[in-house]
Amino acid sequence: MTTQRTVYVNGSFVAESEAGFSIFDSALMFGDVIFETTRAFNGQPFRLREHIERLYVGLRTLEIDCGLTPDGMEAATLETIERNRPCFPDGTDFQIVHNVSRGPLGFYESIFEGGAKPTVTINCWPLTWHLAALADSYVSGVHAVVPAQRSVPSRLIDPKIKNRSRIFYQMANIQAQKVDPEAWAVLVDEDGFLTEGTGSNFFIIKDGGLLTPEPRNILRGVTRQAVLELAQRLELPCQEKNLEPYDVMTADEAFFTSTPFTIMPATRFNGHDVGAGEPGPVTLRLMSAWNQMVEVDMVAQARAYADIAQKAG
Ligand SMILES: Cc1ncc(COP(=O)(O)O)c(C=O)c1O
Incomplete structure (x- = not known):
């Protein structure tokens, strides 16, 4: 088995340890990256x-x-996956990350052969460590905490554009983790309505139905959309609406959604139990439907990765 992962960089494949962005790239200067x-x-x-x-x-x-x-991006992505597949032993699942920047700023153009061009990278990374760290959380649920940091409203930087200018998410994590080192931040907007996590969307369940913030001041997650579709298939009522922290305090269940972990129960909110303080029946039903859809038991996968991570020390 080869362990040398390969990264697509502007049309070539290079060793992961050699892949990177120039220090003159707009990515570093402005966080000017779509990913x-x-x-x-x-x-x-x-x-x-x-x-x-x-x-x-x-x-x-x-x-x-x-x-x-x-189409070209899709073909380059599939080739990146195929080149890296031998690096993932025993079917270990992986994430695929695209980072695309404007490229080196014009001032520095003279040092780049052929001038400044956008920087396109595609890399694959095993999910072993991401998911190993979450294995227990799938069972216990996580603690969602609203930090002082607000979401940046769409009239300033549109959160629907998935970009790397995200220092405010980092601030939110720092503040939430001062309350509880294990906390997951869930932000509110300028009006105090819930928006999203720092890398995830947020749902609550009330009287058997799903409620999630309107798609205005959030990234419209692919997982969020897939969960809404699953819920429809399960004939669970769904509503996108303005939600306040009060609504989480009075909810029966809550959960986060995001690509790497898909559905993560949130069993505490700002130091209080959500509902019974354990993953609730609707969340568990959605998780089970998700597992069937993708033919992977997410909780078992995370547990297996936790065992691998523990053996690796
Ligand atoms: C701010 C933010 N919201 C939501 C999500 C979830 O999106 P998706 O389900 O497409 O991964 C992400 C994912 O990284 C994110 O960064």
Whole structure:
């Protein structure tokens, strides 16, 4: 088994340890990067085309012409996956990350052969450590905490554009983790309505139905959308609406959604139990439906990765 992962960088494949962005790249100067994280289930990328389409909305908005069509990006992604597949032993699942920046700033153009061009990278990374760290949380649920840091409203930087200018998410994590080192931040907007986590969307369950913030001041997650579709199939009522912290305090259940972990129960909120303080029946039903859809038992997978991580020390 080879352990040398390979990264797509502007049309070439290079060793992961050698892949990178220039210190003169707009990525570093402005956080001027559009990105995506897709994951594989049983080695197959999940909703890759949706991720690529969201990437291209961001690129169009920022007026970055990365030199590839969406079809070309998909082909480069599939080739990156195939080149890295031998690095993932025993079917270990992985994430696929696209980072696309405007490239080196014009001032520095003279040192780049052929001038400054956008920087396109695609890399694969095993989910072993991400999911190992979450194995217990699937069972206990996580503690959601509202930090002082507010979401940046869409009239300033549109959160629907998945970009790397995210210092405010980092601030939110720092503040939430001062309350509880294990806490997951869930932000509110300027009006005090819940928005999203720092890398996830948020749902509550009340009287058997799903409620989730309106898609205005949030990233419209691919997992969020897939959960809404699953809920429809299960004939669970769903509503997108303004939610306040009060609504979580009075909810029966809550959970986060995001690509790497899919559905994570939130069993505490600002130091209080959500409902019975354990993953509730509707959340568990959705998790089970998700597992059936992707043919992976997410909780068992995380547990297996936790065992691997423990053996590896
Ligand atoms: C701010 C934010 N919200 C929501 C999500 C969830 O999106 P998805 O389900 O497409 O991974 C992410 C994912 O990284 C995110 O960064």
